Amino acid sequence: MIRDDIKAALVSAMKGGDKQRTATIRLIQSALKNRDIELRTGTAPADDDATVTEVLQKMIKQRRESIALYEQGGRAELAEAEKAEVAVIEQFLPAQMSEEETKAAIDSIATELGASSVKDMGRVMAALKERHAAQLDMSKASALVKARLSA
Numbered sequence: 001m002i003r004d005d006i007k008a009a010l011v012s013a014m015k016g017g018d019k020q021r022t023a024t025i026r027l028i029q030s031a032l033k034n035r036d037i038e039l040r041t042g043t044a045p046a047d048d049d050a051t052v053t054e055v056l057q058k059m060i061k062q063r064r065e066s067i068a069l070y071e072q073g074g075r076a077e078l079a080e081a082e083k084a085e086v087a088v089i090e091q092f093l094p095a096q097m098s099e100e101e102t103k104a105a106i107d108s109i110a111t112e113l114g115a116s117s118v119k120d121m122g123r124v125m126a127a128l129k130e131r132h133a134a135q136l137d138m139s140k141a142s143a144l145v146k147a148r149l150s151a
Contacts, residue, residue: 002052002092003032009092024088031055049094053134056093060086061139097135099144105132106141106148118149 006028013021035055063082070079097105109127113120124145129138 002049002056002094006032006052006092020084021088024085027085028056028059028089028092031059050134053093056089057137059089060093063089094134096137097132099140102132102136102141102144103148106145110145110148115149118146121145121149124149 006025010022010025010029013025032052032055035051039051063086067079067082067086070076070082106124106128109115109131110120110124113123113127115121115124125138125142128136128141128145132141
């Protein structure tokens with residue numbers, strides 16, 4: 001499970017004296033704990049990799065938005081710190097689908113559902129999220145679905 005990998009990485013980073021990596025992993029654990037509290041489970045479910053992946057993807061999205069703002073504001077040092085955090089967080093995500101694989105998945109779902117216009121985008125996105133949420137950046141997938149259904 002991803003949580004176990006995160007815990008092991010924290011121990012390794014602490015033993016290695018890597019303060020930046022230790023701090024980032026602690027942020028990940030904090031976000032996961034907050035998510036557990038939101039779900040009112042208290043402890044991790046038996047198979048919670050989907051939840052962990054969702055939290056990690058949200059953290060990466062937040063940091064990418066911050067990077068863009070820092071770069072617009074001329075704060076390169078803060079942007080670099082955020083990029084370093086993104087690199088650490090991405091190590092715990094499952095392998096992501098390539099753009100070609102994503103397009104193939106979208107095509108198969110759209111064909112299966114009989115989706116032909118942008119009006120069907122919600123159904124296609126729901127099916128895509130249900131089947132491939134862990135391997136996709138849903139914001140990029142959304143743009144690809146819209147392009148596919150607009151054509």
